[in-house]
Amino acid sequence: MVNNKKISISILIMITASILCVSLAGTVNANIAPSDNNSTIIIPSNDDSLIxxxxxxxxxxxxxxxxxxxxxxxxxDNLGMINWQNVLVYIPIPKGLEYLSYSLPYKDTSYYNPATxxxxxxxxxxxxxxxxxxTKVLPEASGQTINISSKIQQLMISNSTEDKSSLIPPSRTGILTINNQTGNNGNSNGTITVAGKYINPTAKADIKSGLYNTNKIxxxxxxxxxxxxxxxxxxxxTKxxxxxxxxxxxxxxTLLKFIAIDNTSTISPTYTMKYTIDKIPPNVETTTPNSNANxxxxxxxxTIKFSENILTGSNYNNIYIKNLNTGKMVHITKNLTKNIFTIKQIKSRLHHDTYFIYLPKGAFKDQAGNPSEAYQYKxxxxxK
Structure with missing residues (x-):
């Protein structure tokens, strides 16, 4: 099978190269206009002619x-003069074949969804x-001729929202003839197997359960x-x-639950994902002393009490207390326990002085990562 695949890919590359040469020759001849001195390439004004x-x-x-x-x-194969974007190709698995796996040379720019x-x-x-x-040939295909086809369902180009897929014709149908006999690389029960064992349908989500502060796809x-x-x-x-x-x-x-059902009506276990979306930042509820207290x-x-349990944020080290009478910063130590933030001054406060406490934005964050807003009081x- 490996040799067959290499031969098929080699043939495909040679066919593509031949079409490319013919197509480019025709394109250049069509777009070169003679002049008195030399030839000038005329760029069409209609994007469709570039596709x-x-x-x-x-x-x-x-x-x-x-x-x-x-x-x-x-x-x-893009043989034109403009970049294709967001291309969707529908490749149905024909009746009589069952999907096994896929491979892509350009994994960074393309992706295949077997479910769709x-x-x-x-x-x-x-x-x-x-x-x-x-794919795997199922018993129901014995003696049948299977047609293999594909079609571009969407094709976009830069600076355009118009679907250009109609400009590319569907593929020619490939023909696969199934003999009235069983091969040697599997059993004959019509299901996907590995080493003679049935492969149950399974499903998974690409994002794990968790606490997030943004929408998720x-x-x-x-x-x-x-x-x-x-x-x-x-x-x-259920189905x-x-x-x-x-x-x-x-x-x-959201509590997302899902199942997979294969073509033999076998049902997978139920999978559960819980996505907790929290976009509300933590806020100060009370302070001791109170703001503007005398x-x-x-x-x-x-002490400063927050609306929820918090963690230290990127600006935690920029919290400060300032004596407004002397204009000097006060040396402090800090402690955080759940939703209670405590500040202690290393030296005693002075009598009849006003102290200014400043918590910059992002000094704290909640479990979802929402940063706290700036807060100040005195x-x-x-x-004496």
Whole structure:
């Protein structure tokens, strides 16, 4: 099978190179206008004339047996003069084949979702993007001819919100003939196996449960062909609940539960993710002494109570106390326990002086990472 894959990819590259040469020759001839001195390349004003490319799909073999592993190879080739962006290619797994895995040469710019059959390409200019999808031939395909196809569902270009996918024709259909016999690289029960063991459907979320201070976009992934169903109300999902078709936006605290059901109707365990969204920063509730208080004992502790448990923030070391009568900063020690912040002066306070306490923005943060706002207050000590 490895040799077949190498041969298929080599053939595909040669075909692409041939089309590229012919296409570029035709493009240059069409755009060069003769003049008295030399030739000038005319750049078309219509973006559509700059969009040119091909979509290819084929299998690494033309015939296969039941339980054989067959590679579906899809190539998107941009031969034009403008960058393609946010390209979505639909590659359905044909009936009679079951998804196993996939590989991508350009993992940094493309991604495949087996649950939806959508291959997402972030950017493509002057190269051929390739995906190899491994599938297994099921018993129901015995004696059948399987058609393999793909289609670009979305294609965007820079500085445009218009979908240009209609300019690229669908791929030619690849043909795979299944023999009336069983292959040697699997069993004949029509399910995905590894070393003779059935592989149960599983699913996962790309973001773990946790406490966050921003909205989250959660993508659900499945290990084989099938569908994912989910709920956000805490109930156990079934196939009658919402079918996963696109990433889920989490804007408030949400209990997400989901299951995977493969093409044999086998159901995965229920997966649960709890996303706690907290966008409210901690705030000061009370202080001792009170703000603007007078006749405060020179030994009265200084404590500040917050609305929730807090942690030290990036500006914690910039907290200070200043004696407004002398204009000098006061040497202090600091202690934080849950939601209580305590300040102690190393030397005793002076009588009948006003002290200014300043907590800069970000001196503290809550468990979700929300920074505290700046806070300040003052008090005056008692007369001796």
């Amino acid at each position: 040119f490319g091909h979509l290819f799909v084929l299998a690494n073999q033309t015939t296969a047996n039941v339980n054989d592993t067959v590679s579906i190879i899809d190539t998107v 059959g959508i291959w997402s390409i972030n950017s493509n200019l002057g190269r051929a993007d390739i995906i190899i999808i491994e 959660v993508t659900l992934l499945m290990n084989k062909a099938g569908n994912i169903y989910y709920t956000t109300n805490g109930k156990i999902p 009658n609940n919402t079918k996963y078709t696109k990433p889920i936006k989490i804007t408030v605290t 006749k405060i004992s020179i030994t009265t502790p200084i 008090f005056t000590t008692e007369i």
